[in-house]
Amino acid sequence: MRAANNMSGTVVGAGADLYSIIDAGAVGETFVLTASPAQPYRITMPLSFKSGQTLFSKSGSVIKGSRIVNGWTQESGTGYWYKDIALSDYSNPSVQSNMTGYAYKISGEVDQAQKLQDTFLDGTQLKRYMIKSNLATGGFYHDFSIGRTYLYDDPTGRVVEVSTATEAIHAYNTVTDCTLSGITFQHFASTPQMSAIYIEGNGWEIKNCDVSYNHSIGIKFAFVTGGHVHHNGQMGMGQFKSSGTLIEYNEFAYQNFIGDYYALDWESGSIKYAVSQNSIFRGNHCHHNSGVGLWADIDNVGLTFENNTIEDNESCGIRHEISFGAVIWNNTVRRNGYGATNGVWRTKDPSAAGQGDYFARTGSPFMTSGININCSGGVAGDSMATIEVYDNTVEYNQNGIFLQQRNRGTSVEYPARFYLTQNVKVHDNHVTVTARTGDQWGDNVSGLGAYEEPPAGTRRDFFYNWGNVLQNNTYYVDNVSAVRFSGSDGAAGWSRYNFSTHQSRGFDAGSICLNV
Numbered sequence: 001m002r003a004a005n006n007m008s009g010t011v012v013g014a015g016a017d018l019y020s021i022i023d024a025g026a027v028g029e030t031f032v033l034t035a036s037p038a039q040p041y042r043i044t045m046p047l048s049f050k051s052g053q054t055l056f057s058k059s060g061s062v063i064k065g066s067r068i069v070n071g072w073t074q075e076s077g078t079g080y081w082y083k084d085i086a087l088s089d090y091s092n093p094s095v096q097s098n099m100t101g102y103a104y105k106i107s108g109e110v111d112q113a114q115k116l117q118d119t120f121l122d123g124t125q126l127k128r129y130m131i132k133s134n135l136a137t138g139g140f141y142h143d144f145s146i147g148r149t150y151l152y153d154d155p156t157g158r159v160v161e162v163s164t165a166t167e168a169i170h171a172y173n174t175v176t177d178c179t180l181s182g183i184t185f186q187h188f189a190s191t192p193q194m195s196a197i198y199i200e201g202n203g204w205e206i207k208n209c210d211v212s213y214n215h216s217i218g219i220k221f222a223f224v225t226g227g228h229v230h231h232n233g234q235m236g237m238g239q240f241k242s243s244g245t246l247i248e249y250n251e252f253a254y255q256n257f258i259g260d261y262y263a264l265d266w267e268s269g270s271i272k273y274a275v276s277q278n279s280i281f282r283g284n285h286c287h288h289n290s291g292v293g294l295w296a297d298i299d300n301v302g303l304t305f306e307n308n309t310i311e312d313n314e315s316c317g318i319r320h321e322i323s324f325g326a327v328i329w330n331n332t333v334r335r336n337g338y339g340a341t342n343g344v345w346r347t348k349d350p351s352a353a354g355q356g357d358y359f360a361r362t363g364s365p366f367m368t369s370g371i372n373i374n375c376s377g378g379v380a381g382d383s384m385a386t387i388e389v390y391d392n393t394v395e396y397n398q399n400g401i402f403l404q405q406r407n408r409g410t411s412v413e414y415p416a417r418f419y420l421t422q423n424v425k426v427h428d429n430h431v432t433v434t435a436r437t438g439d440q441w442g443d444n445v446s447g448l449g450a451y452e453e454p455p456a457g458t459r460r461d462f463f464y465n466w467g468n469v470l471q472n473n474t475y476y477v478d479n480v481s482a483v484r485f486s487g488s489d490g491a492a493g494w495s496r497y498n499f500s501t502h503q504s505r506g507f508d509a510g511s512i513c514l515n516v
Contacts, residue, residue, distance in 0.1 A: 065165030066187035337368030337398025370397030400446030447486035
């Protein structure tokens with residue numbers, strides 16, 4: 001542990017030029033921030049670290065990427081308050097269709113998440129409107145064509161902050177073994193899929209930090225412990241091509257809280273990993289994120305999810321998707337998958353059949369599960385082999401524990417491998433699955449489902465020949481005769497049925513099913 005409460009070093013007081021001091025510092029130097037939270041350090045460009053440096057505060061110092069904006073004028077006719085502020089416009093068409101929830105599309109409020117600079121009134125983040133005439137209390141509108149920001153609420157005598165800096169830290173791979181401890185990082189205008197704290201080098205540790213109210217992602221690439229990562233616009237944390245990271249004893253909460261990012265399929269929620277090896281998620285509390293709780297997506301190998309509490313997230317609690325070997329054990333996973341309906345609808349042509357004649361129902365009904373194994377697993381006998389799911393408590397989620405097979409093609413990182421749900425061992429879990437008013441799909445099941453033909457073999461192979469085993473689980477249902485399970489229909493298809501039929505089809509040997 002490199003940062004301790006009694007640490008000494010170069011003192012950086014309130015009002016100091018934090019960027020210049022760190023930039024001029026020596027390799028391995030420690031900087032101690034002493035400003036109170038009421039006197040934030042404001043920066044306009046990412047801090048430039050050298051290897052081995054530590055940035056530490058025991059007074060809860062705050063680093064912000066926003067600036068204070070004064071001098072507002074009330075507009076005649078509308079009553080809105082405005083200030084001329086030149087902000088750079090940003091749009092990325094390649095991700096545009098993935099980003100905005102359906103509710104905004106109905107009113108024409110499209111692509112808020114593409115616009116980076118957020119506005120805060122007395123510390124409260126305001127909702128961005130994309131149409132000036134829709135502006136309402138608690139909101140702001142920025143007209144990029146003339147460089148003017150409008151507020152609905154009177155800012156007189158209040159503090160207005162506008163985020164302008166895109167990153168707090170961007171450390172390249174030559175900068176290693178640094179520590180951030182006891183600091184709050186807020187108000188950075190990070191672009192979609194990018195983060196306020198972006199680390200490329202090895203050995204970085206982020207301890208007991210608050211990372212919040214940043215436009216996109218809070219943190220990428222680091223060991224993170226004891227943190228409070230919350231109210232970031234897209235996700236709390238992301239990792240890509242990392243190895244051996246440890247994410248433990250953090251709270252990840254209320255990411256994508258305004259709901260601008262599509263919550264189910266693309267990228268939002270607590271944590272998402274891609275192309276990573278041998279990382280551990282331990283003892284984290286992930287709750288009330290508009291998206292997935294813990295998400296491994298694309299070519300992850302050897303990940304461990306242990307002793308986490310994952311509650312009240314809009315989509316899955318844990319999703320292991322198009323990846324390989326993993327251990328998921330001793331987690332408590334409750335009430336996930338019951339969020340806003342933008343988690344299960346995708347925009348369609350206005351003539352498409354569906355809810356309100358504008359949206360059609362798409363995707364898998366089992367994607368929103370307490371624990372979802374999605375086209376993932378290994379080849380028996382090799383280092384990427386088994387996914388074990390055991391000793392978990394999975395209660396009152398949209399669906400319980402679900403193994404899902406779709407045709408997702410072959411791996412990018414390991415091109416000889418198909419994405420197949422195989423060698424998944426689900427055992428000794430306690431799973432409660434009941435019908436619930438207001439659920440999005442009305443399925444509420446545990447088990448296996450192959451709703452597209454796998455790329456090799458048949459659906460029957462997925463159920464019986466690919467090493468997927470459910471056994472010694474305890475299920476609690478609203479009625480033991482209720483349809484709360486899914487698996488083979490006895491031939492080449494799949495179906496939903498009750499527990500007795502489930503066991504008669506060869507699943508869940510040694511398991512029991514009880515009324516709640």
